[in-house]
Amino acid sequence: MTNTVLRQQPELVELFQHTIMEKRLGHAYLFEGSRGTGKQEMARWIAQMLFCEDLQNNQPCQRCNHCHRIAAGEFPDVAEILPDGQSIKVGQVRELKSELSKSGMEGSRKVYLIHDAEKMTISASNSLLTFLEEPQSDTYLILMTTSKENILPTIRSRCQIVHFQTLNKQVLSETLIAKGVQPENAALLAAITNNQDEALELNQDETFHEAKKKVWRWFQLMMAQDPQAFLFVQMDLMEALKDKKDAQFYLDLLLLYYRDLLYTKYQNQQAVVNRKYMETYENLAVGIRHPEITRQMESILNGKKRLDANVQLQGVLENISLENTL
């Protein structure tokens, strides 16, 4: 397990090694990240760090009885809560709390792992809240979720939030190249999706390559403050967009071009995804201040929200053109 989590999240492993060594481990964490990013492995690794009988170089040994039982989810002082059916119910949280009060009296260390924390019912969340407000000294709670937005703000604000990065983009990009994707497309695809199969599918999809070209043209018109940007929506973009989902995809691509420009502006060329446009970015970066780049990106993000709220598609895109050519 150590190896898995080390490979998946080396920076977080290091971070928690220091935190635990310096006895600064917090009482409540919210681990947020997509599936497969190592949240559960990390949570159990932390539990092992606290209970291992024979730490090796500041790592759990993975050989002692405690390490084995924690890895198997069978260690009595590390309780794991999983959804009971569709939700985590208030009874499950109450049970946890009653155990907590007992353990508090005995003064023993306890770790609680709550999987799929977004599935807590409102009453379960409220019940947990009273614990978070008065944590016991030797208890540690780790909530795990794929999206922190789905956790009640009152819970969220009492946890230290740890974000788990998805699969390393560089690794995915290299894998795609090894599978025959052109390097310039590989980086872009890896920036768009974390899923290798989806990336390969997109690469075969003619509409993806068309989208790239159209959005790049749109970006350039806006950068040139060209009023044509407004007409471009109706004349060129609309015919290519089947629905709102397509439009969101176009806006994601557009944001990538802006992000590249921002990285160029900050002299972080290593982070630029569309390297073949490097020269254009560098020329553009001279003529624009970064607050302006950020403002235009906000306008696009705002457009994405309006699409979600079912505002009419063409109007949303035209509005972005207008706001970004002012």
Ligand SMILES: [Zn+2]
């Ligand atoms: Zn051990």
